[in-house]
Amino acid sequence: MKQRWFYGLVSAQILFLLLMAAAYYAMDMVGEKVVLKTAPVDPRDPFYGDYVELGYEIEEVPGEQWEEQGAPDRGEKVFLLLEADEEGIYELQKAGSERFDSEKGQVVLPARYLWEDERASIHHVDIGLNRYYVEENTGKMWEQGEERLVTIVLAPWNQKKIVTLE
Amino acid sequence: MKRNQLLKESEWWVEEAIITEAQREKLLEHYPEKQYKPVLLTFAALFIGLGFLTFTASNWSYLADWGRMAVLLLSMSAFYVAGERVYKKKSARVGSSLILTALLIFGAAIFLVGQMYHYTAFSASPFLLWSMAATGLYVVMREGLFYYAAAVIITVGQIYSGLVFQDFYLWLGLLLLGGLGWVVYETRSLAFAGVFAVSYYIQALVLVFSGGYPYYWLIIGSMALYIADDLITQKGQTRIWKTSAVVFMFAVFFLQIFFLGDGYAETLTESSLYFFLIWAVLFVLAVVRSALSTTNYYWIDLLLFIPVFRFPSGDLFSLIVLFIYAVLWLVSGYQQEVRRWVNKGTAAFLLTTLAAYFQLAWDFMDRSVFFFVGGLLLFVLSYGLEKKRRSFRREGEEQ
Numbered sequence: 131m132k133q134r135w136f137y138g139l140v141s142a143q144i145l146f147l148l149l150m151a152a153a154y155y156a157m158d159m160v161g162e163k164v165v166l167k168t169a170p171v172d173p174r175d176p177f178y179g180d181y182v183e184l185g186y187e188i189e190e191v192p193g194e195q196w197e198e199q200g201a202p203d204r205g206e207k208v209f210l211l212l213e214a215d216e217e218g219i220y221e222l223q224k225a226g227s228e229r230f231d232s233e234k235g236q237v238v239l240p241a242r243y244l245w246e247d248e249r250a251s252i253h254h255v256d257i258g259l260n261r262y263y264v265e266e267n268t269g270k271m272w273e274q275g276e277e278r279l280v281t282i283v284l285a286p287w288n289q290k291k292i293v294t295l296e
Numbered sequence: 297m298k299r300n301q302l303l304k305e306s307e308w309w310v311e312e313a314i315i316t317e318a319q320r321e322k323l324l325e326h327y328p329e330k331q332y333k334p335v336l337l338t339f340a341a342l343f344i345g346l347g348f349l350t351f352t353a354s355n356w357s358y359l360a361d362w363g364r365m366a367v368l369l370l371s372m373s374a375f376y377v378a379g380e381r382v383y384k385k386k387s388a389r390v391g392s393s394l395i396l397t398a399l400l401i402f403g404a405a406i407f408l409v410g411q412m413y414h415y416t417a418f419s420a421s422p423f424l425l426w427s428m429a430a431t432g433l434y435v436v437m438r439e440g441l442f443y444y445a446a447a448v449i450i451t452v453g454q455i456y457s458g459l460v461f462q463d464f465y466l467w468l469g470l471l472l473l474g475g476l477g478w479v480v481y482e483t484r485s486l487a488f489a490g491v492f493a494v495s496y497y498i499q500a501l502v503l504v505f506s507g508g509y510p511y512y513w514l515i516i517g518s519m520a521l522y523i524a525d526d527l528i529t530q531k532g533q534t535r536i537w538k539t540s541a542v543v544f545m546f547a548v549f550f551l552q553i554f555f556l557g558d559g560y561a562e563t564l565t566e567s568s569l570y571f572f573l574i575w576a577v578l579f580v581l582a583v584v585r586s587a588l589s590t591t592n593y594y595w596i597d598l599l600l601f602i603p604v605f606r607f608p609s610g611d612l613f614s615l616i617v618l619f620i621y622a623v624l625w626l627v628s629g630y631q632q633e634v635r636r637w638v639n640k641g642t643a644a645f646l647l648t649t650l651a652a653y654f655q656l657a658w659d660f661m662d663r664s665v666f667f668f669v670g671g672l673l674l675f676v677l678s679y680g681l682e683k684k685r686r687s688f689r690r691e692g693e694e695q
Contacts, residue, residue, distance in 0.1 A: 135435075135436045136436050139433065139436060140376045140398075143429055144369055144373060146425065147365070147368065147406070148365075150410065150413060151361075151409060151412075151413060153413075204462065205461040205463075206462075206463075207418045240418070289415060290414065291413070
């Protein structure tokens with residue numbers, strides 16, 4: 131066994147994990163801040179002990195904003211084009227399987243396709259930020275159905291996280 | 297002969313002046329003492345590792361992010377360093393199991409760190425990184441254990457990709473072909489080739505079904521492996537890729553008997569031009585190969601690569617091909633007196649009869665009559681075949 135190669139391989143693994151973490155903290159500096167409105171989620175009690183289950187308005191794409199014919203497969207990557215309104219809250223412009231070009235005041239958010247509600251003509255997608263971890267036993271203050279604002283930060287390398295929940 | 301036995305016997309050989317003492321020592325060198333394998337130590341290492349991991353897992357939610365990071369990184373490095381030391385100085389076995397534990401921690405860490413820092417994966421890429429680490433360990437250490445680890449991670453990753461994303465993850469497929477395939481080519485290890493074949497077929501199934509391709513592309517997949525077998529086999533070795541391709545295609549044929557009914561076959565033949573082009577090239581290669589072979593009987597296996605779905609009533613056609621296949625092996629087995637072929641033919645014949653019986657009689661027979669007659673039929677068949685086989689064996693022994 132070549133010792134040097136072995137330790138090279140081990141270091142590469144450590145480095146990779148460290149980079150994953152470092153990217154998360156670097157987001158605060160280089161990422162773009164986006165404020166989103168929550169939508170009521172399915173479970174009656176969104177509070178799960180140490181985290182809150184969140185849904186977003188932009189995760190329900192009405193048929194007319196869907197740029198595509200038909201629905202992609204579940205789990206497929208889709209893109210959402212968002213634009214800030216006067217209050218700085220981002221709202222959905224359009225969505226589809228192709229990446230959009232964004233102008234000033236717009237951001238493109240990758241998401242995963244979930245399912246289509248054909249009756250209501252709504253495409254459900256998942257932006258992957260549906261859990262917000264809170265300190266234990268403070269969750270009772272989160273009431274069901276209440277509309278909240280979530281600030282997320284979006285990194286150029288497609289990573290994202292929740293910064294605050296108001 | 298075992299070393300202990302040889303040790304005693306050879307003493308006597310020297311006394312009888314059959315061999316000299318020097319010759320005896322030389323002989324004994326060929327039977328090295330079996331290495332003491334510290335199985336218990338391996339388990340001890342694994343248990344400590346597992347205990348540590350479960351302890352962390354149960355206290356995971358109390359830890360801050362940086363604490364979790366520290367736990368993962370420290371435990372992974374500790375297992376790697378300890379593994380490397382032990383591998384080199386004490387025991388290769390314990391060392392590699394420690395390193396395997398570290399590899400498992402790395403895999404868990406990719407997912408845990410991803411979850412901690414809200415990464416969303418849109419493909420099986422975590423598995424790709426993990427299996428690359430495993431393949432790298434094999435390349436550096438040349439320990440079979442890591443080859444198997446890599447194969448398992450690649451296969452599980454591909455299944456995950458198929459189930460969660462309904463997608464074939466190309467890079468995992470390439471890592472199997474280019475990475476592990478290369479290892480099989482280089483080492484010519486039978487066990488490696490077998491594991492490769494299992495992963496290959498699972499991935500082929502994921503590729504065909506998640507991509508929504510017609511099932512007949514599986515024929516191309518198994519033909520490719522059938523032909524590639526020549527690259528890796530040495531003389532006198534079991535032809536494991538060939539065998540696996542034949543078994544796989546037999547299973548495909550078996551299923552075709554049931555689902556290539558009316559109407560389905562027609563929908564399949566649309567846009568099958570590319571299939572037939574590739575199929576023709578591979579089939580010619582396979583025919584040339586079997587013509588070059590010293591035994592003139594391997595062309596029988598090629599029957600299983602016939603694209604029966606192209607013909608009307610493909611279900612019946614599959615059944616006929618399978619019967620011909622079984623009978624041909626039986627007949628040539630008896631003629632050439634190769635017991636392996638007779639066994640192969642017998643098994644194929646019984647399975648085909650079973651399928652035929654299910655296909656033809658299930659619909660219009662009363663269930664109890666169905667099983668009753670089927671049992672009788674199998675009984676008579678196996679009696680006849682066994683009788684023939686025994687008389688054949690007796691003849692072989694008499695000669």
